[in-house]
Amino acid sequence: MQNPLKRLTRRRLVLLLLPLVALAILLIPTGPGMSWGSLFLIRQHGLAIYQLTAYDYELGRPTWHQEFRLNLNTGACEKTASENATKFYWGLDDRGSEIWIEQIDAAAEPDDDKVTRFRYTVIDPATNRLLLSSEFHLPKQNLFKSPGYPYFVGGDSKTIFVANLQDPDADLITFPHSFSVSFLPQIPNHNRFVAIDTQTRASSAKTFNPSVQTLHLFEFGESGQPRLLSSWPIGNGGFNLNASEGARIARSFSSDGSNWFDPNLVVGYGGEVIATLNPQLDAIEFRSVVDGTLLESLPAPAGIGSPNVIAFFNQSLFTVESNDHAESVDITRRKAVPSPEAKLFVVDQLDEEGYLLFLKPDFPKQYILFDRENERVVQRFDEAGSKICFLDRNRLAALSDKYGFSVTLLDANNGNVLAEHRPFWWVPAALCLFLVGYAVWSVAWVVVSARENGRAWFDSVLIGGVPLLLLTARALYGGPPTESDRLCYQYAQGIAVAAIVLASVWLLLGKTRLSLRVLPFITLLALLLAILGFVFREQSSIAWIGFMSTLVLSSVLFPVILLLWVFRASIERQVPALQWDASGDQAKLASKVALRDLFYATLVAAFLFAAIRPLMATIRVAADVDFLRSFLQPELLHLLLGLGATLAVALNRRRMIVWAGAIVVGSLFALLATDSTARFIMGRSYDATEPFSILTRIILTSVISLFVMLMPYRLRSWVWARRTKVRYS
Numbered sequence: 001m002q003n004p005l006k007r008l009t010r011r012r013l014v015l016l017l018l019p020l021v022a023l024a025i026l027l028i029p030t031g032p033g034m035s036w037g038s039l040f041l042i043r044q045h046g047l048a049i050y051q052l053t054a055y056d057y058e059l060g061r062p063t064w065h066q067e068f069r070l071n072l073n074t075g076a077c078e079k080t081a082s083e084n085a086t087k088f089y090w091g092l093d094d095r096g097s098e099i100w101i102e103q104i105d106a107a108a109e110p111d112d113d114k115v116t117r118f119r120y121t122v123i124d125p126a127t128n129r130l131l132l133s134s135e136f137h138l139p140k141q142n143l144f145k146s147p148g149y150p151y152f153v154g155g156d157s158k159t160i161f162v163a164n165l166q167d168p169d170a171d172l173i174t175f176p177h178s179f180s181v182s183f184l185p186q187i188p189n190h191n192r193f194v195a196i197d198t199q200t201r202a203s204s205a206k207t208f209n210p211s212v213q214t215l216h217l218f219e220f221g222e223s224g225q226p227r228l229l230s231s232w233p234i235g236n237g238g239f240n241l242n243a244s245e246g247a248r249i250a251r252s253f254s255s256d257g258s259n260w261f262d263p264n265l266v267v268g269y270g271g272e273v274i275a276t277l278n279p280q281l282d283a284i285e286f287r288s289v290v291d292g293t294l295l296e297s298l299p300a301p302a303g304i305g306s307p308n309v310i311a312f313f314n315q316s317l318f319t320v321e322s323n324d325h326a327e328s329v330d331i332t333r334r335k336a337v338p339s340p341e342a343k344l345f346v347v348d349q350l351d352e353e354g355y356l357l358f359l360k361p362d363f364p365k366q367y368i369l370f371d372r373e374n375e376r377v378v379q380r381f382d383e384a385g386s387k388i389c390f391l392d393r394n395r396l397a398a399l400s401d402k403y404g405f406s407v408t409l410l411d412a413n414n415g416n417v418l419a420e421h422r423p424f425w426w427v428p429a430a431l432c433l434f435l436v437g438y439a440v441w442s443v444a445w446v447v448v449s450a451r452e453n454g455r456a457w458f459d460s461v462l463i464g465g466v467p468l469l470l471l472t473a474r475a476l477y478g479g480p481p482t483e484s485d486r487l488c489y490q491y492a493q494g495i496a497v498a499a500i501v502l503a504s505v506w507l508l509l510g511k512t513r514l515s516l517r518v519l520p521f522i523t524l525l526a527l528l529l530a531i532l533g534f535v536f537r538e539q540s541s542i543a544w545i546g547f548m549s550t551l552v553l554s555s556v557l558f559p560v561i562l563l564l565w566v567f568r569a570s571i572e573r574q575v576p577a578l579q580w581d582a583s584g585d586q587a588k589l590a591s592k593v594a595l596r597d598l599f600y601a602t603l604v605a606a607f608l609f610a611a612i613r614p615l616m617a618t619i620r621v622a623a624d625v626d627f628l629r630s631f632l633q634p635e636l637l638h639l640l641l642g643l644g645a646t647l648a649v650a651l652n653r654r655r656m657i658v659w660a661g662a663i664v665v666g667s668l669f670a671l672l673a674t675d676s677t678a679r680f681i682m683g684r685s686y687d688a689t690e691p692f693s694i695l696t697r698i699i700l701t702s703v704i705s706l707f708v709m710l711m712p713y714r715l716r717s718w719v720w721a722r723r724t725k726v727r728y729s
Contacts, residue, residue: 008448013441017466020437023430024470031404031424033066033081033479034486036684039387039399044092045125046072048397048421050405053086054480062086062103064480068405069128070421072397077405077423078128097131098123101152101165104135118152120165136163151224153193160195162224175226177216187269190289191220192229194267194274215267215276217292230292232285235277236266237304237311237320268313270331275318281305284318284329298334301327314346317356330372337372344368348389355412357390369396369412379415383408401683403427428677435673438467439666442708450715457520459712460502464705468495472531481535484542487676490694493550494701496528500554501643501702502709508565511572553698556636557643571651571713572721635695642703650710653719665707672700 037052047069054064066081082102090099102119122132152163160175177195187193197214215234218226268275273286273295281304286296301320303309311320318329319339326339344358347367354373360366367381367388381388386400391409395418398408404424411418442463449459471492475481478488503521510517529547536543649661675697679686692700 008444010445010448010452010454013445013448017441020434020441021466021470023434023437025473027427027430027434028470028474028478030478031427031680032068032401033064034483035401035679037066037401039401040089041389041391041397041399042089042092042098042125043389043391044096045098046391047125048072048399048407049089050399050401051087054483063482066479068423070405070407070423072391072407072409072421075421075423077421093122096125098125099165134165136165151220160218160226162220162226164224170223173224173226187274187289192289193218193220193226196234196266213266215274217274217289230287232276232287232292232294233279234266235279235281237277237281237300266313268316268318268331270316270333273331275313275331277304277311277318281311284331286331286334296334298329301329301336316349317346319344333372338375340368340370340377347387350390350393355390355393357388357396379412381410381415403681403683428681431677431680432673435669439669446711446715450712456712456716456718460709463712464495464499464709468492471495472535475535482539482542484536484546485694487679487697489546490697491701493546493553494698495705496550497553497698497702498643498705498709499524500528500550501557501647501706504554504558504561505571505647508561509570511570553636553639553702556640557647560640560644568722570721571718573717573719635693635699638696639699639702642699643706646703646706646710648720650707651714651718651720658714661707665704668700669704672697672704 032050032052034052034054037050040049040051041047042049050068050070052066053062055062064081065086066079067087068077068079070077086103088101088103090101093099100121100123102121104117104119117135117137119133119135121130123129124131152165154161158176160177162173162175164170164173195216195218197216213234213236214231216231217229219229221227266276269289272289274289274292275284275286277283277300278285278297282300283297284300285294286298287294300311300318303322304311304320309320309322311318313319313331314328316331317337318331320327321339321342326342326344328337328339329335330337340358341360343362344360346356347359348357349355354371355378356370356372358368358370360368364382367383369378369381370376371378381396381398383398383400386398386402386408388396388398388410390412391397394412396410396412398410400406400408403422404427406420406422408420409418410416445463446459450456471488474488475486475492479486500521503524507517507521528550529543532543532546533540536546646661646665649657652658652661675692
């Protein structure tokens with residue numbers, strides 16, 4: 001049977017490359033651009049929302065926002081993206097329309113870091129059509145929402161301010177006060193909010209003082225003017241929470257855990273009442289949301305204030321728990337409710353049905369559906385990597401970032417799967433098809449090009465350049481360009497490391513004249529700087545750090561290459577295509593620098609300095625960053641061994657050794673492809689296993705890339721040799 005490679009030509013292979021590139025271009029903007037985001041459900045409209053936001057923490061502003069809206073009734077998924085903004089779901093208005101608040105980069109006030117631009121939008125959930133949009137400015141301070149009313153509330157230690165979202169031209173309403181306000185939790189479905197005086201907090205960062213705090217109840221006036229209705233002392237049942245326990249509770253409330261004294265831990269709401277602990281920590285007081293009048297007091301569970309006992313409000317429950325026991329009080333029904341286990345937190349509830357959904361955050365994470373009317377556990381759900389919430393009385397929705405973004409509908413009574421929505425189910429198959437197709441195409445191109453006497457350097461640039469360009473496109477158009485820990489950056493950096501190592505080997509061990517060996521090295525550095533400068537044009541310090549970290553990784557092999565040069569190692573062809581007469585004027589001319597090389601060197605130097613110029617202002621700042629410390633790890637030894645072994649095997653004189661290296665590299669490529677595919681399929685539950693570190697991915701990519709880019713030279717009989725002196729007569 002005839003070898004199919006003999007019928008291929010480079011022209012035909014170019015045509016075969018086009019559908020692979022088209023498939024890659026289709027994948028670039030598809031799916032979430034980050035691996036972490038927030039998932040929530042708009043139950044009234046059957047909408048699952050997945051939001052991803054990237055921040056510039058130095059400037060304190062969002063730089064990129066992406067949102068997916070999945071209609072659970074039709075299965076349709078819509079994607080929106082914006083730069084320099086982030087959106088927050090506010091709730092539903094009286095007509096059922098969605099209210100969103102969008103924080104915008106304050107470009108109009110670059111020198112004023114105390115003012116933030118916001119956009120207030122109202123969206124029709126049926127058609128996703130914009131009904132209303134208006135912009136307003138607010139002080140950049142503590143901001144809290146008030147569902148059901150168009151007021152934006154915030155404050156500091158001296159002033160409470162209120163903005164009317166429906167009238168952005170109206171003046172900001174301010175209310176001076178003399179107490180220390182850190183939190184202003186809203187009262188759901190009421191024209192009220194409370195301010196907690198936290199000046200009695202302990203000075204220690206690890207405990208809270210159990211002394212009396214004060215709660216102030218406010219009402220929105222006709223124009224939004226706050227009016228103080230009532231004040232009363234409250235007790236803090238969580239005063240003996242240590243930092244780790246507080247962070248655990250805060251994360252259970254979908255907080256980031258950075259400020260774990262959530263106001264909802266000391267205040268509870270249920271129906272028409274506000275629930276707080278009394279200052280003596282022995283009773284729960286129920287007060288009217290209308291004027292703060294004391295309606296009833298119930299004895300609190302015993303043990304509050306004792307060591308290893310914590311007490312906190314958890315939505316419509318007040319919970320007291322120790323290491324192995326938990327008791328709860330239903331605020332709405334004002335009666336005790338037995339908790340199935342200790343260390344459970346309410347994540348969702350259906351008040352009209354009396355159902356609670358508990359989360360057990362300990363490993364393995366578990367959701368527990370509890371019927372508080374009949375005091376029984378209805379069902380337990382083990383959904384790793386998912387966020388479960390009520391869709392209605394009989395259905396639960398498990399939201400996750402598996403397959404990019406997916407929702408599984410579960411039967412609340414027996415836990416059976418009712419339906420699955422995976423808008424991006426086809427992405428893993430398409431990704432595997434591209435990776436396998438490009439690997440086969442690369443092998444075919446190298447073999448055919450060597451048979452047709454093509455240039456080896458062009459083949460190396462083509463094979464490494466195509467994926468590098470596609471990864472750069474993914475970085476720019478498939479997610480936040482400023483997030484440097486994305487997979488596309490790790491793979492691109494691995495390719496860049498391999499290219500620099502290859503250029504370094506050619507610079508020191510090549511046999512052509514010096515000018516032709518220096519130019520590829522300088523050109524590669526200039527291109528790397530130009531690409532990083534363009535991608536991170538708004539954060540030049542990150543561009544400079546990325547460039548320096550790539551050089552650090554590449555320089556691991558420099559001492560070995562220099563040692564090989566000292567021992568007169570070189571790379572040469574076993575059977576040169578053109579015999580060169582190393583004698584007379586021809587040899588002398590070959591050892592000199594041609595005039596055209598001076599022109600090339602000047603052009604490359606100008607390109608290099610033009611790429612460096614935008615980064616010069618941040619070089620001094622970047623020099624003070626301890627980014628090199630993160631690379632001084634044992635993985636550097638692995639990188640040294642991997643790159644060194646690749647050089648030794650790929651250009652070995654024995655073909656069996658080269659074939660063995662090709663098998664190993666193919667296995668590593670399959671492992672890396674499986675890693676990226678599994679990460680997309682399993683989502684954050686795969687990240688929890690930590691199969692590869694960032695540096696490990698860079699090492700594997702660099703080893704694979706270096707071997708592949710050396711193959712065009714090996715197929716043209718370039719192998720390791722010993723350099724000999726040429727004597728001229």
